Structures are given as structure tokens and as C-alpha cells.
Amino acid sequence: MDKMPKWADVVLIPLISLILAAILSALVILAIGENPVEAVNLMVTGALGSTYGWGYTLYYATNFMFTGLAVAVAFHARLFNIGGEGQAMLGGLGVAIVCLYIPWPHWSIALLAACAASMLFGAAWAAIPAYLQAKRGSHIVITTIMFNFIAAAFLNYMLVNVMRPQGSQDPATARFPEAVHLPTFQSMFSTAENAVFKGAPANISFFVAILACFVVWALIWRTRLGYEIRAYGHSETGAVYAGISPVRITIVAMLISGALAGLMATNNVMGEAERLVLNSTEGAGFIGIAVALMGRSHPFGVFVAALLFGFLYQGGAELALWTSIPRELIVVIQALVILFTGALDNMVRMPLEKLFLGLRKGAE
Amino acid sequence: MTVPAIELKGISKAFGPVQANKDISISVAPGTIHGIIGENGAGKSTLMSILYGFYKADKGEICINGTKTDIPDSQAAIAAGIGMVFQHFKLVENFTVLENIVLGAEDGGLLAPSLSKARKELKELEEEYELFVDPDKRIDEIGVGMQQRVEILKALYRQAEILILDEPTGVLTPAEADQLFRILDRLRAEGKTIIVITHKLREIIENTDTVSVMRRGQMTATVKTAETSPEELAELMVGRKVLLQVDKVSAKPGKPILEVENLRVFDQAGVERVKGIDLTVRAGEIVGIAGVAGNGQSELLEVLGGMRPGQGSIKLNGEPLALSGHGSDGQARRAQHIAHVPEDRQREGLIMDFHAWENVAFGYHRDPAYQRGLFMDNAALRADTERKIEKFDVRPPNGWLTAKSFSGGNQQKIVVAREIERNPDLLLVGQPTRGVDIGAIEFIHKQIVALRDQGKAILLVSVELEEIFSLSDRIAVMFDGHIMGERLPHETDEKELGLLMAGVAEEAA
Amino acid sequence: MDIFVTLIQVLDSTIRLATPLLLACLAGLYSERAGIFDIGLEGKMLMAAFFSAAVAAVTGSVWLGLLAGIASSLVLSGLHGLASITFRGNQLISGVAINFLASGLTVLIAQSWFKQGGRTPSLFGGGRFESAEFPYAIGPEDAELTGQPVSELMSDANSIHMVYSELLSGHSILVYVAFLMVPLTWWVLFRTRFGLRLRAVGENPAAVDTAGVSVVGLRFAAVAICGVLCGIAGAYLATALQAGFVKEMTAGRGFIALAALIFAKWRPWHAMWACLLFGLLQAIALRFQNIDLGGVVIPVQAMDALPYILTVVILAGFVGKAVPPRAGGEPYVKER
Amino acid sequence: DLGGKFDKSFNEAAHNGASRWAEQTGKTYREIELQSEAQREQALRRFAEAGLNPIITMGFAMADPLAAVAGDYPDTKFVAVDVNWLDAPNVRQIGFAEHEGSYLVGMMAAMASKTGTVGFIGGMDIPLIRHFGCGYAQGAKAVNPDINIVANMTGTTPSAWNDPVKGSELTKAQISQGADVIYAAAGGTGVGVLQTAADEGILSIGVDSNQNHLHPGKVLTSMLKRVDVAVYDAMKAGEDLQTGVFAMGLAEEGVGVAMDEYNAELVTEEMSSAVADARSDIINGNVTVVSYYENDSCPALQF
């Protein structure tokens, strides 16, 4: 018997928390002498008011879905993968190699290959910390942090010294050939008379992300492996009793996590930039942590949280475009959202529970 | 008549929707031992925790020595001269005994003086009550029996006049239990007031002056121990007649199922826990392994259950089993029809945060019966769970509850149901009824015997001699990693076994 | 001799680089020993760095700046405590949020106060921590007198004198504070009542609670200490090492400190060695970029990544399993 | 560029140019600081659609998005600073000859150096920065062939643009290697370099904007990259500015060395004359400064 109806827990509480975060954000905007109503208005119309806005919102959301899922899967095995950033970078490298050095007849095949490559590279980058954690007990939090730095240095080397086209001053690979350019929403949904998602980077990999959400959900809650991952995450001694190998689960979970993080590259590298640039991940790996935590490590939660952050990113971009509000305001708003929905949720839950108990008592 | 040392008036406590205590009142006379019995989840621990200020009561008041005292936190309880030994000890594992005793009762900001002072007083207490412990050992280095002494010493060090013990004997050997009650006697003689929660009627009858019975959060009766009987108490507690003795036909042992030869087990630290034992369990018999906790029984079970590597040879139905590396894990064992009821249901047997129906597959989750194509067949699983809950009368009968929201008794029923229902060739059972109420004990024992009567082999490890006696067809006693000797239940008695458990060799016995 | 000089200089910069790590690491140590995980060290440092610089710039007093830095970091600690102790929220999320909050707010406020793009005005004179010159140590004023740069004077001096002047002398007072904090922390943790209780609450809060001590009180105390130390760390970055705040100037040091903490298995002395190690690795990487090993030039990127690679190697090779305080990360919930 | 508006050098110079124009003409302009790669193209399109004209972009990283976008808005004029390799009819591409400017400050450094060792500290290790370093090294070598040049990069992540602490440490390291003049081309990190140089009593050289005033008497000079001029001109020209590729070298006053009251007493007679000569030599081709881009390597310096 629960203390309150499920809908209250999954809908009401996050909603109230969000409202609180919004109120505080408004105060901050006031404090820096801007008009909150205008700002919010600008953000909402800019991010959700047009197919163009959606195009960007969904593009960002796609990134966060991948990294969020990555963190979430690891969480289920009680592993804290802070390395999404580095794994995504390597995924990008994989995509770039596949797209640049193999002539593909058609984007669809290229996408499949790119998915494979990015997952492979991402997983490979997660493999070493995973192995060290499993075999040597080296704390995965440290090793993954370190591997983020190492990945950055490695990528820098590849781009500056190896993959950069002669004469280009830009530390980035050449553009990928036309054939591997992914269909954007614009090309997918525009009709002759009206063009939608004009110029927006949202592309087919959004659906890859959706697919990933389903796959992860099925994996975690419907398969033996998922069952074992969760069991291990809850109790290592229990796992040993049931004949579930901690080493195996640790490594497998991290490989999956790394692969998911790597997949992000199909969106930002293959879908948007159509080349590999330095810092292409832009902290999405870290946003992924927040997304996974807010989404309670559940694919659907991750999906929603990712959309929310996508909205904040795009809304923030619009603010930066049309007002003189510093871009950091968005960071603050993000922080408040994370804080209230993620960390202070009990502040809302506790009184609500009392309320519902009272109601039930009344009913009896 | 004298003012009661403790008087609880109309105590009520709800944990969210769960009404743990409903309007409970008792009064305990000073200088007496008061027993409390009741099913798992009846509310005993809660009630006592309230008296100790661990939980806050929703309603009701507490009087100590006749004066109304409100106890918002444990500090107040300690000030009021109350000490409590919790069911699950509240000790800091990686602190020394001394540090644990001093914690919270230091005098002065610096540790050194407090520690030396405590060391001195500890000596005196030890002398006085024969509660010997090594003050410099770390808690995780000493056995549960010792840990309990530390808990008691903690209370005495704080000059407790009222001592509460929640299921103190659950983890003790008979010898240890007897000694505990001798100590309690002495305390009572000094005029201290004592409350004991236990599931063992014998202890109630032998040691308490008065006894209260709790059921479903309410106090159903309080009687003078002298004027009652085990049967009556059992009935008051469960609400129906219960047989306190398992009645079973004598065993008809068949061919050997399990043959252990010269088994050695080393723990992570490389210490040899099992020092080359030979053991055979036949079809249709229950072999009970008696022994003080920590003499290698646990390790024996764990090797057989595939939880840790060992050396030597183990045959099942004549087939040798891998003892390390590939094919020696729990999955392999299950495939070989070995089922295992582990000693610690909460850390091993169950995933406390899984639904009951998920736990019903725990360990057998790779069983084809639970698969549909790539996926697990949760529908089938739930159906299966319904059956087991029904058959083993798990309460509340709701497969969607998480394991941790069942009481220990019912948690244990879930584990036993899962393992016995596999209908294995060999069943390993560790401490099947620790902390479980008699209603459940009776039931679980019946199931084990029933399995035996189907001609299965059962290896039982228990620190409860009573349990060993009432279930086993053959008893082996383990001490310091060796098997000291084997006995038939009707040819031996607690005294002899007690000696063997204490390591006194056969000849001497 | 020359190698010796280089060595001294590398060690010298090791100390400078290690100091902020050490302060943050000890901060984390108090918090996590009490069972409150804190990945918000980075954010606290950043916040403190800004406010110390800002106040120092406005008032011209570095000490007021230090206070402001500590205060601001304490506010974030309070937030972390509120979330993870009072409301039993998820400590990781709270930490993440605090990092975001700091990196956003600092620039936002800096912008609206100083209009210099998330930067404070450069500090000078009383606005900065001067380096404490020991007697007889070679320092800038000697340079003034002789008209030679310090480096030359150094290389002329004898080795003892050099070690004394270069390594021991000439650091900001906060450096000495940081290193004094190590024995102090050890003493508090293992020799005082407070320390005993602090460690206990991180291992098994229920034990502390049933012993009649307030779990909440202890944990808030620990989190507060954490705040103070992060505050000093931030102030050191902005007002001692640097002369002002630059956005994101902590540059991930909070996370390195966290790594060092786990590395040290939550023990004060080990924490110091861990931080010195990280500092040394960075100092080396900074000092020797693109080394030429007989024709094979190690690319600068490799040197840049070296500290992190070595960390992993050492961790895997020698440190092994690090077991955090048992109750770490778990809010203390009696009733569900 | 991602560096941020007030990096005290590159982007700030552009900002100054823009605001100067705004003040003089009273007209208004929009600016955005990008925080994400995806926004490069986004911002271009949005501004173009909003009818802003011309649209000025800072930094080589804008080249690629520009190439993609410019075509879609043929009647909008774009200005790309630090870009000179696109073929887009409606883009004014301005490439600065940083190596020439760096060459001059390199000379000054070499002359000011007592120890015969000069330093270079770059931000993130990218070709552009090597380009700076390379010119610098050639200049220094030109004055003193066997001069010792210590060159360091701050890092490989974007935080290398904002890590003054590392900047200081690098400075100290270079000082201990004997460097007594250090050229910082490292955005926000440079602040730390100049600061420490000043503290340690050696000379430093600023970049992009005139940074002499940051530490009067301690900053030898600054390698000016007249982004502000470029931006100002572009804005002044407005709708009808000429497109095409423009090189802003010494000749065009696009780059140069900063001489003002703050470094007056540091710059000796022979320095200024030598610089002047070199300048004219470069302009009339007697001296050619090799660009790092020509074959991704530098004659005077090994990266």
C-alpha cells in the first residue's frame, strides 16, 4: 500500500518542483534587471513556438537522451559513469572515420555503420575503466573522470595533427561526403508548399534515440541481463548468491553505457556538424548525469528530462540572440531545475504525502 | 502496590499507511523481567523503539517510575535510565568495542581521557556481570554473541535502570542464551527492570515474570508467566492452535546424494575456515549441522551453494562438482538441482527492493519456464508467485509489495517457497527460522520435512539446537572447521552436543 | 646542479598547484566521512573564488575577500545540507546542481556588477595575498636591490638556501594554512569526540542516533566545515595565485580533488600525498611539453594527458579497492 | 567565437569596434555569444532572416557554417574574420597576418631579453595559435639567431582559454627556464600570464587588443590585431561593403605593435627603429615571414 497515488508521485511532484524552479528563475531574471515575462515568453516561443524552434529543441534533446540513457544504464548496476563526455567524443571519432574513409552508396547504410562504429568506440572507451573497476576495484568515478581528459587530449591530437585537412586552420575533419548526410526533419517533413523545421539540425537520429529509449527499457525491465544488472545494483551479496557474476555485470553494464554515449555522435557529428570538430560534445555527457538522475534512471523519465533540457538550451539560445541577457542565465535556470526536481523533491513530497494520508484517513 | 517502573498509556504509531501500534498500554513493575511475544510485524520492535525514543509515538504517553516523561529522542531515553539492545545491532562495524561503548557518552572534547575512563569502568562491569569482551577488537572482528554483549555493556555503561532487549537470543547458541538469561537474572536481582522480546516461548516460560502478547499492532493479553503455558501463549499469539513439535515419521535414507570429501575452504583473508571435512547426505534424510556460529558451517553451505570457491571433492549423485572457476557458481549449482535457502535472507536470499514476484525468480531467472523469446515472461512469473503466496500463506498476499515491506517471517516464507518448489535433489538450508515467529516456524518446518518425505536430501545448518533436534535425522557438530562427531537425535542430548560444540573431543565427551 | 634547480622549481610549482586541491580534498573528506557525498566541491570553490575576488576588489581588503568567499561557499554548503540532510534528497543531484549554479551565477553577478564579462577587476596591493617571505629567503625585494631577476639569484645560491627560499618560503599564507590543515584534520578526526562522532555518523548513523547524538546536527557541522575549506580554496585561487576572478577558473580542480579523496581512501595524510602527486604530475606536464626522445617527439597532447593517464595507472596498479564510508550517499531515513 | 565577449583580446576587440561604430553613428547592432557549435549556423540564419546586414562573424570556426549558410541568403553580406579560404560571393573574408605582427613583437622580445631566452604561451593547442608562435619565433631568431625560445600550450580542452592559474604556472616554469620576456596568445589564460610576469618582475607581451595598460611598465607591448578596425570598417560600409578575400597584414595596418605611454620607457630607441625597419622590409617583401599554415610546420620552432 503506497502513501499516495502513483500519478501524484510521477506527475504532480515534478510539476510543482518545476514551478518552484521557474519562480526562482524569474526572481533571478528580475535581479539582473530584465523582464521575466518577456524572457520566458521569448524562450517558449523560440523553443516551442515554431517547427524551427522544435527542430533545435529536439536536436539538443537527442544528445541528452543518449548520454542520459548511458548514465542511467550504469546507475542500474550501481556504477556512476561520469565518462559519458569522453565516450561520446570517441563515438564521434568512430563516426568520422566511418564517414570519411569509406565511400557509402546511401546514408541509410552509412547510418547503420556509423551507429556500429560509434557504439564500438564509445564502448571501447568505457571498457578500460570497467575492467579496472571489476578486476582491480579502481573506483570508476575517478577513472572515468580521467578518461574524459584523456579523450579530449587524444581527440585534439587526432584533429590537429592527423585528420585535419591540409591548409585548413580549423582543427576539424573535412566535411563528410554528401552521400552520408542524414535527412534532417526539414527534408523529411517539408512539403513543396510549406517548409518546416527550416534550417534546424534535428535529424533522423532523433528516432534512433527514441528507439534507444525503448531498447534500454526492454533491456532493463524485460530481459535476463537487465534483471541481473538491477539485482547486482541492489545487492552484490545477493548477486553472488544467485550466481550472477559481479565482474561480468560490471563490464557488460559499462560497455552498454559507453555504447549509448558513443551513439550520441550520430546526432551531433553525423547529423548536425557533418564533420568532427573539437569539443563537439559540449558537456552533453555531464548534462546526461542530470538527465538520468532527474529521469530516475527510467528511459521514459530520461526522455522527458532530455526534452526539458533541450527546451532550456534552445530557449536560452533565443534569449542570447534577441536580448543582452548573458548566456549564463540559462545555466542558472538549469541548475535550479535540477535542484528542485532532482534534489529537493522531498520538500514537495513530504507535505503532499501528509495531505494524501489525511485524505485517505478522511475517506475511511 | 509499587509504582510501575514503566507505564505506557494508549501508544499509537503509524508508518505511513501501516498502523504498527494501536492504542497500546502496558505497565511493568520494577525489578521484574517482562516478556513480549508476537508474530513478525506485530509491532514489538516499534513499541520498544518508541519507549527508547527512536521513533516518536503519534499518540499516548510514557511514565517512568510514575512520573510522566516525554521521550522525543534516545538522549531523553538514556537520561531517563533506559537502555535498549536492538534487534539489528546499532554498532559501528569498523570501530573498536571501546569506541562503540564510549560513542555518545564521552566526557570532554578529547577522546583519550574518555577512553581510559571507559576502559576502567568496563573492567568493573565485566567482573561484575561476567560480560567479557576484548575492548580493543573491532566489531567486525567479533561474533554476534560478542556484539550483543557490547550492546548490553553500552546500556550498562550509561547506568541504565531499564533494559530492553529485542530478540536477543535470535543470534545466540543455547549456551550463550542461557548465560544471557543468568546475567538478566542478576540485573533483576539488583532491581533493574527488563523487557525481553522473543519468539521462543521456552525462554518466556523459563525466565520472565510477566508476559504480554502482541498481534497486528495491538496488545492482546498480559498474563503472569506462572499462570500460563506455551500452548496458551502460542494460541494467543497466532490466533489458532499450533503444534510446538514437528511430528514426522522416521526417515528412510536411500542412496547417497551428496558426498563431501576432505573439503577445505579459505576466506578472502586466506584464513582456513573449513579444515578438510567428510560428509554424506542420503536421499530422504535431513542432516543437521549444529555448532556455534562462525565455526565453518556458513562457509560449508556457501561452497555447496556456489557462493565461494573451495578445495577437495564434492559429488552429487556420484557426479563431481566444480569447486572453483567455471561451473562452480550459483547458476551451475541450480542447474545441478541444488536449492539453497541462505542464512541471511535480507542480504542474500532476497533483493529487498524487488517486488515479491521478481524475487520469486531470483537465482532461477534464467529458467526457460520464465522466458518468452528474448524476454522474461513476467506474466508467467506473477502467476507462479500467486500460487506460491497462496500455498505458503505469505502475508500480506500481494506479489507487488517489495521484499522489504514484508516481515522477516514472511520474507523467509518467500525464500523457502522459491527454493522448495524447485523440488531439488539437494536442499541447503541455513538458519531457516531466525527471527521468525512460531506460526511461521511451524509452517516452514513442515515444508522441509515434507520435502524429505519425497525422498530428497536436505542439509540443515542452524545454531538453534531445538531446531536441529526437531528436524534432523542425523546431527553433525562442527567446531573450528572440523566435524567433531555425528550423532542420532534420539541417542544424544543437548548436553553432549553442547560439549562437542565447545570443541571437547568425542573421547572426552 | 641544474637538474637540482629544475627539480626544486618543479616541486615549488607542485606545491602551488596542490594547495587548492588539498583544501578542496580535505573539505570533501569532512563531508564524506560524515556520510554526505559532495561532487559540488568545484562549484563551491568557484563561487568562493568569485566572491573573494569581488569583495577584495571593491573593499581593497583581501581578508574581507576571504571572509566573503567562505561565506558564499557556506551558503552553497547550506543548500547541499538542506537538500541532502533535511530533505533527504539525492546527494549526487544536489552536487551537480550546485556546480551548475556556481558556474552560472558567478558570471551573471560578475557581469551585472563589473560589466567585464564575468571577470572581476584585477586586484593589487591589499587586494591580494602577498607571498610570505621568510627571513633570509631570496625574494622579490632582493631582486629589487641587486637588480637581478630572482631566478638568477636562486641559481647562484647554495642548495639548502635555495630549497629554503624556493620551496619553503615565498608562498601565500593560505598555502601554509592548507598544509597545517592536514595534521589538524587528522587530530580532529581521530583524537576528539567530535571526530569520533563524525566518523561514526558516516559509518552507521543509527548507532549515533541511538547513542543519543543528533545525526542531523553532526552532518550539518561536517558540511559547514566542508564549506569553509572550499571557501579558502576558492579564495586562494582568485586572490593568492591570481589577481582576480576569471569565469570557470577552477577548471575542473574540484573533480581532481574528489579523485584525490577517493585515491586517499578518505584519510587526511594520504589525501595530502595524493594531492601532491596530482600537483607534481601537472607540474611536470607543464614543465616538459613535447619531449624529444631521440627523434620521436612525444606530442604535446600526450604530455597534457600524462597526469590523467598516470593517475589511472597508479590507481589500478597500487591503490586497489577504495571502500567509502558505509553510510555514504545514503540519507538517514528512519521511517519510510 | 566561443571564447566569450570579454576575453580581453580577440572577441573584445571586435566588440570595441562595433560599439565604437554604434556610438559614432548612433545606429544599433545585435551580437550573440555562441555557447554551442550548433548555434553557429543557427545564429547566422536567424540574423539573416531578421534582415540584419551585414553579419559579422568572428573566428575560423565560423567558416564552415558560413559556407553552408551564405548561399541561402545571397543578398545578405557576411563578414568572416580569420577566414580566407571560402569561395562565397557575398562574404567578405578577412585574414589577418598574425605571423607578421608576431614577428615584430618577437624581435622586440629578443632585444628586451637579458637572458637570451624568450617565452611563448599559447591557449588551446590549435593551428591558429601555432601560427602566432611561429611568427614570434622567427622574429626573435631574426634578432638573435641563437636565442632560446620556450613555447608552451596551456591545454587541449576549451578550458585552456580560461585557466589563468595554469597560465601563471607556465609563466613561472618558463621564467625558471630563463625566459624574461613572454608572449601570451591565450585568451583569458593570458591574464594569468601577464599577471605573473608582472609579479615576477619580467616582461610580457599582450595579444590582439592593446593590453599594455593592464600592468603599466610591465607589459613590453601588445601584438595588435586590429579586429576592431576590420569590424568598424565593415559596419561603416554597411550594406554595400565589398566582399572577397582581404588580407590584413602590416601593410594594411591590420596587425602591428602597440606603442603607448604605458610601455614608453620599456621600448628603447633601437627597438622601435628595428621594428620600423623590419616592418617596411616585410611590407616591400625584402623579408618574408613564413606562415605556419603553408605546410603545417614552422622553420623556427618545433611544436
Ligand SMILES: Nc1ncnc2c1ncn2[C@@H]1O[C@H](COP(=O)(O)OP(=O)(O)OP(=O)(O)O)[C@@H](O)[C@H]1O
Ligand atoms: N521503519 C519503519 N518504516 C515503515 N514501516 C515500519 C517500520 N518499522 C516497522 N514498520 C512496520 O510496522 C509493523 C511493525 O513492525 P515491527 O518491527 O514492530 O514488528 P515486530 O513485531 O518487531 O516484528 P518482528 O517480530 O519480526 O521483529 C511492520 O508490519 C512493519 O510493516
Ligand SMILES: Nc1ncnc2c1ncn2[C@@H]1O[C@H](COP(=O)(O)OP(=O)(O)OP(=O)(O)O)[C@@H](O)[C@H]1O
Ligand atoms: N525502514 C523500514 N521500512 C519499512 N519497513 C520496515 C523498516 N524497518 C523494518 N520494517 C519492517 O518491520 C517489520 C519488522 O521489522 P524487523 O526489522 O523486526 O524485521 P523482522 O520482521 O524482525 O525480520 P528479522 O527478524 O529478520 O529482522 C518487517 O516487516 C520489516 O520489513
Ligand SMILES: [Mg+2]
Ligand atoms: Mg522486531
Ligand SMILES: [Mg+2]
Ligand atoms: Mg524479527
